[in-house]
Amino acid sequence: MPSDILASIENDLIQFGDRVVGDILNHGKEAESQPPVLTHHDVWGNRVDRIATGAAWEELRKISAVEGLVSIPFERKQGEFSRLYQMVKLYLFCPSSGIYSCPLAMTDGAALLIQLFGSESDKEKYYSRLTSRDPDRFWTSGQWMTERTGGSDVGQSETIAVPSGDAKNPREFKLKGYKYFTSAITSEMSVTLARVVEDPNDKNARESLRKQGTRTLSCFLIETRKEDGELNEMSVVRLKQKLGTKALPTAELELNGSKAIMMGPPSRGIPVISTVLNITRFHNGISSVGVVRRGLALARDWASRRTVFGELLADKPLHLSTLADLEIELRGNLQLLVEIAVLLGKSECQVASERENSLLRVLTPMLKLFAGKFSVKSTSEIVESFGGNGYMEDSGIPVLLRDTQVTAIWEGTTNVLSLDVWRALKGETFKHFMEELKSKVDNAKSKPQLSESARLVEKAGEELIQLFGKLIKSGKQLLEGTARLWAFAMTRTYIAALLLDHAAWSGSEDDAEVARRWITDVPLVEKQRILSSESTGKITRNLALDVDPKTNKARGAGNVGEDGKPRAKY
16 A cells, blocks of 8 residues: 555554444444344234344444445545555454444445446435445445345245336336345345246246246345335344354345335346445455454463463463464465455456456455355464363353354355356456466565575466366366365465565565465465365265265265154264
8 A cells, every 4th residue: 555545544543443442342242242132013913023233233333334434445535445445444343343344244235236237316315325424324235145945046046026017117126035044134225136027926937937047036126114114015034043143133034025126137136246245255354354363362462461380371382383373374364355455446446457357356255265264263273272261251252253153154155155266267367367376476486585485386376277277177076076175275375475475575584484384384285185086076975975885875864753854863
């Protein structure tokens, strides 16, 4: 970031840093201790479906508006570095916010969607509110995609959209369906998917459209409530009982003719809503990395206070080694997060090159899948570093682990994102990826303290090229079966190049050692494991499903209990 831009935002970041360990942290704790409550009926027996979230949740909404946590990248006062500025504030905010960062992620995505596909009236009514710094005008948005038929497989969606019949408003529809997982349900609006049908009673037509999968889905914007304050022809079935993110109101909804407007062209719902998904995956990465930074800061402080066997933990070589390993993993993931923030800022300001836009498309799912897994593993290690107290709820440590578990699931599991990485590699993307990798490695090769590390990354890059040539010609068994290994190989190798590039820039001995350990401690590319997957496919199936060699059937699968309901046989 140029020094003049950094100087213009530095005071704001310092002040905000004070807030995230002050009033924001207190609001986050209060919201966590007061989870949302659903009341189905009022005292007179009327169906009201009222969700109470508490004062702290509302305060976090107001703070988010005033601090510009959504508006900064749309104001673009820092030009192409506006996204980086936003990322830094959210990086600080997420671990303190009681997961208010979740509605902000979806609000950010919805604002961009409206900016790209909305009419002028949409921008005046919705976009201006989603990007407002005025707490009295600021709205948040949800994202309702998951249904009982599946989460990531949205092609199985059963929600239908029936034209309202208003000739003056051809974009207006009435939505009917069941949304199984709707986060931030108290938001004023949401974006969702549905299939347009002329006759909702024609089951054959509906089934024919459903069989066509994602090709018949359209994107819609839906307000949660009508002008009179009543719910928009929908009912809240129940609130979800989740492992973590307790403060976040998440529900199952039934849409009973909810008024909505179509966004973008009909039957192009997936490309349109992908605008939201790319932003929320970026936010997911921010949360993943941010929570580890917070946990590691707490662990370091604890190490400076806790005496074990006559010495502080901070003086114990083994404990120092554990904390150093966590720091190295954190720095690698943070480098990738910053890289994407810079690329996203350039892309939105239309100053990105073709190569940079290609990189953004593939690095975004790579960040989401890699940082999500890193966050869960590292946060578990952080909990352990506190010993028994780390397992106690009133220490404030377990909430970090409970909340970060969702980052490996939300917006696509690791396996789903691994397949998305392959989809992102179409066209010239892999070529651009390798060109950028080579550029960063070449920059480090001339530095004596980095030359050997650079040589190892160069070798890993050559292995990626060899594997890519083989995998794209292989069948589904090998391509899909190794997708996770491939995505992790790409990500670890690219992060290695980023760490080398940073160490070459800083000249720091510590940075050079971070790069060296990242490159040598764990294999960048598990080449032999990937190649051997082709010949061990049957064994993999046997191990995965515990196949009985006598019957060739999976043991314990597909059983039913005495009540006729599915159950596993243990």
